[in-house]
Amino acid sequence: MSTNVLMTVPTGPGVGLTSVSVGLVRALEQQGLKASFFKPIAQPHPDDTGPDRSTAMVAQGSTLRPADPIPLHEAERYLYNDAIDELMEEVVGRFQASIEPDSTVIVEGLAQIPGHPYATRLNKAIARTLDAGIVLVTAPNKMRVTELEHHVEIAAGSYGGIKADDVIGCILNKTQPGSLGMKSYGDTFAQRPIFKRNFSLLGQIPVSEELTYPRVKDVADFMNATIINAGEMEQRRIQSYTLCARGVENMLEALRPGVLVFTPGDRTDVIMATAIAALNDTKIAALVLTGGYQPSEALMTLCGKAMAKGLPILSVESNSWDTAIKMQAFNQEIPLDDKERILTVKEHIARCIDHDWINTFALNDEERKLSPPAFRYRLIEQARALNKRIVLPEGEEIRTIQAASICAERGIARPTLLGNPEEIQRIAQNNGIDLNYGVEIIDPDSIRDKYVAPMVEIRKHRGLTDIVAREQLEDNVVLGTMMLEQHDVDGLVSGAMHTTANTIRPALQLIKTSPDSSLVSSVFFMCLPDQVLVYGDCAINPDPSAEQLAEIAIESAMSAKAFGVTPRVAMISYSTGGSGSGNDVDKVREATRIAQERRPDLLIDGPLQYDAAIMEKVASQKAPDSKVAGKATVFIFPDLNTGNTTYKAVQRSAEVVSIGPMLQGIRKPVNDLSRGALVDDIVYTIAITAIQAGQLDN
Structure with missing residues (x-):
């Protein structure tokens, strides 16, 4: 059995050791490498009652099922009895049970937290026992470059210093875009001259506020709230909080997408204003009624349509001020049942690790099995390199708008939305979607005439006239297909609101099959x-x-x-x-x-x-x-x-x-979506379409 063993150890408290460790596993999986994970000793938080947090996060979205770590109280018993050698024997036994042959193993060391003064001592013993290379994890915490260098160098000293063979390098976590020469979120890793003492920078992970947004469900559990209307409390995420005890005319600006609204339960005016905002498609995270006041049945009937649109409404016994103060103690740790947030964190961190370094861990030249993370990563990276323009005829559909925003932000493609620009901007604003990254919006009325003559020429053998062509071009899918046929875009994605036939029929009529194909x-x-x-x-x-x-x-x-x-x-x-x-x-x-x-x-x-x-x-x-x-x-x-x-x-x-x-x-890339497609489905379909367009260039 041949393995590479890497152990992540912190340079201090609060560096995000667990997130970086699970992100490293995902980075290996993205490259199609065989990965294993091992947490030697558990470090549960005071309110943890379930499985070990690290091993549970690694297992989410992966086939890995790591062995359970040694409970902390057992490890402390070994230390109190001065039996660290016996503890290391237990570590080796669990390590062997946890890893796959011919894999790269990520071992998560102990975090430096209050009450655990032995963390560094145990980390040194574990690294020596498992013959692991050391990957230091640090966070700048507003330090200047020279201060950061000294901080990392001092931490490395516990493991033989930065020049030691088994001290591999450092990953910077929680960096602010623009600080220390960092690139902005969404960019791939590039080596930066941060460390001037021949010490490798292995990754730089910028802060992303989106990774911290809790679900309404999590806050409801924390406040022990009574659920008046569950709505979309499992899906909606809280981006900000507002306390509304003032007049309605002075709090309308606060009713934004993702806001958690606290208001006394007897403030009918605020409740009605929030419901009206929800009816106008502003996705308020939730409305929390304080003071133990219950809204009347008549008021709830008036708010029925807003609740039907998914607005969660909660009730708590404490007053508004005490409730807002209590929220300051809300635990920002990711709940282990929040699959979406866990996977987002893992993907975010994995993107920011040096992929050239990751690929040095290929143990042999055998064909790699393409895992789902590796496949998705390959899609995104291939599409980014091509920079193709993809038209989305269903431009006023919310999932399509969100997917376009993601694709533009991450450089997956240059998305073009067809639809009324004012309506698209309204939907985006009401749902907290940022279209400032480079999403192109085209009003179909402004370009339709351009495609009448070319369409008549293509279909003249079928007797198509100008009038009929103009009528058919009222359908944005037909219009988008003509844009593709005329080389104004590189690919088309549709189907979130249309049938497969609606997407494929115009392509067969206007673009036709490729020369070496007889069917689609x-x-x-x-x-x-x-x-x-x-x-x-x-x-x-x-x-x-x-x-x-x-x-x-x-x-x-x-x-x-x-x-x-x-x-x-x-x-x-x-x-x-x-x-x-x-x-x-x-x-x-x-x-x-x-x-x-x-x-x-x-x-x-x-x-x-x-x-x-x-x-x-x-x-x-x-x-x-x-x-x-x-x-x-x-x-x-x-x-x-x-x-x-x-x-x-x-x-x-x-x-x-x-x-x-x-x-x-088909001669040019056209792809169909399921009408039940998720936003991620649309994003990956756009990436696939961009790659197909790139293949036509070869």
Whole structure:
């Protein structure tokens, strides 16, 4: 067994050691490297009652299941009995139970917190016992560069000094953009001459306020509030607080997206003003009624529509002032059930780690299994490098607006929203979405005439007239498709409000299939816990012929390869090999033969049953000579019924994230969204579309 062991240790209190440690694990996963995590000794907070915080955060969104750390009271018993050697034996035992062979192990040291004066002593012993390289974690805390250098150098002295072979470098956490030469949030890592004594800077993690926003649910639990209307208290996050005891006309400015409003429960005017703001699509985080006053049933009836829009309303017994004072003691630690916030923190930190350094931990040259974090990271980085312009015809749809903001902020693409600019800005403002990062907004009325003549020319063989073309261009999807056809944008993403047919039909009519394709098909990228698989075709062709199925297999293999998935194509059927007969299995057998003849360089095999394609034990019995069985990464289904049913069954039963459908075979990139798409789904689809556009440049 070969492993790299890195141990994160703090240079002082409050540096964010746990967040950096779990972020390092995610950075390894993003690069497709095998990672393990180990927390030797637990350090629970006074109010912690559940599992160890670090190990629970690592497990969230990952296949890793680290061993439990040694309880703190047990470790202290060893120390009190001067039995540190025995403690280290226990550490080694748990370490061996926690790690995967041939992995890079992140070991989280003890934080320096009050009441734990032995933290550095134990960290030194653990690092020596596990032969771990030391990664110091620090936070500038308003220090000047020279002060920071001295601070880190003193901390490194406990481990042999900055020149020691096993002291690798330092990660700066909680930096302010612009300070110490830091780049702004969203930029990739770049080495900075912060340390002048040949000491490596391994990462620089800027502060992001968004990472600190708690859910309304968390504050309700903290205040032991009575829930009058739950609304979206599980989803809405609190960005700020306001105490409204003054006249309504003097507090309207405070009614902003993400604000938690405290007001006495008998202030009917404030309650009504908050409800009206909610009706106008301003996403107030929540309304908290203080003093134990309960609103009347008549008032609640008047506020019914606001509550139906998701406005949470809470009630507490304490008065407004005491409630606001109590909030100062609110614990900002991330609750372990807040999956969204945990994953956001991990992704934020992972982006800010030096990826060249991370890649030095590749232990061998074997093919890396593309994990979901590695796949998503690859998507974003590839798209960022291309800087493509992607049109979003559903520009007034809130999820689309939010996705456009994220893509522009992170440089994933140059998003173009089609819609009424005033309406788009109103929706963005009411939902706390910042469109100042470079989102382009185009009023369709201002450009529609430009595309009438080109559209008539394309469809003249169908007898299209100016009047009909102008009518069809009233549909923003058609307008966006013409923008793509005329090279004004690089790709199109639609479907959050439209059917698949609404998105694909204009593309087929105006853009057509690519020269080497006879049909349009689709693939889904299925993000299983430890691997990304490709499913096709699960969205377009109801009953493809053998020729068409072969083409779908080849297109899907090339799509997989383009996005980092090594293609091993399984042609799925209810029968494996020659064990079955009938029209359906004969079609798959013929499609396999055609695909193999056309592309002998690709690994394609079939017919294969699903279990034989994905499970090595089953494959060894049913298809022992197959190079695909048990190792398939691309699954081609015989018809739409089978494909769509399978992808949805896997997605729902295993809680698998699916990205797609990604359309293939169209001359220019057009992609469809599910009408239930989440914001992240739209972001990744935009990234996929940008990458497809980049492939056309080659």
